[in-house]
Each structure stands twice: as structure tokens, then as C-alpha cells.
Amino acid sequence: MSTCRKRPQRFGYGTVRPMVRVKLLFFAKARDLAGVEERLLDIEQGLLTLDKLKQIIGEAEPSVKPVLDSSIVAVDLEYVVDNIEIGVHTNEIALIPPVSGG
Incomplete structure (x- = not known):
């Protein structure tokens, strides 16, 4: 598993938002595109x-960009509809593209 390490964004004079490490899960076509089931972010x-x-x-895993617009995102098993609070207790983010089958 690889990790995405970015410098914390600064807000105002000397203010830095803290980071949290989460497990990024890929399902269906997103998993095929990423070539892995999960990675740390x-x-x-x-x-x-x-x-x-x-x-x-998309910045952390550019290979999944083709399915991002049509995918559902869940944070800790809850679908994200509009806004989501990412906090110290956030454990996982799942990318769930549309699934077709017969």
C-alpha cells in the first residue's frame, strides 16, 4: 500500500489544519482501475x-478519475450526499462506482 503525503494547507497566519490517516477503499471498476483494494490516505x-x-x-489516485463523477462516496459506512466532517475518528472512505450485472 502506498500513502499520499501532502503538506497541510495553511489557513491564515500560521494556522494549519491537522491531518488524519484513513483507509481509502476501492470497489468494482474503481478497484480495477486502481489495481488495489485499498490504500492509506x-x-x-x-x-x-x-x-x-x-x-x-482523484489527486491521491488519478487512475480512478474516469469513474469519480458517477461514483458514490461513503465515509465510515455513511453515504456522503453534500458535506461531510472529517475528524480524528474517521477511519475509512469508500469509492463505490455504479455496478451493472445480470
């Missing part, structure tokens, strides 16, 4: 929009 704590969360996932 360091992400800033705080309130994120769904679009921002997808942007962070």
Missing part, C-alpha cells in the same frame, strides 16, 4: 463538500 480534518472529497480522491 492522509486527509485534512474539517468540513468537506462531496466535490472536494472526490477531488482529493
Whole structure:
């Protein structure tokens, strides 16, 4: 497993948002594109929009960009609809693309 290490973003004079390490899970087509089932991701704590969360996932794992727009994102087993709070107790983020079958 590889990790995504980014410098914390600074807000205002000397203010840095703390980071939390989460497990990023890939399902279905996202797993095929990433070539792995999971990886570790360091992400800033705080309130994120769904679009921002997808942007962070795409930057961490560019191979899944083709399925990002149509995918569902879940944080700790709860689907993200609009905004999500990423905190110290956040454990996993799942990328779930549409699944077809017969």
C-alpha cells in the first residue's frame, strides 16, 4: 500500500489544519482501475463538500478519475450526499462506482 503525503494547507497566519490517516477503499471498476483494494490516505480534518472529497480522491489516485463523477462516496459506512466532517475518528472512505450485472 502506498500513502499520499501532502503538506497541510495553511489557513491564515500560521494556522494549519491537522491531518488524519484513513483507509481509502476501492470497489468494482474503481478497484480495477486502481489495481488495489485499498490504500492509506492522509486527509485534512474539517468540513468537506462531496466535490472536494472526490477531488482529493482523484489527486491521491488519478487512475480512478474516469469513474469519480458517477461514483458514490461513503465515509465510515455513511453515504456522503453534500458535506461531510472529517475528524480524528474517521477511519475509512469508500469509492463505490455504479455496478451493472445480470
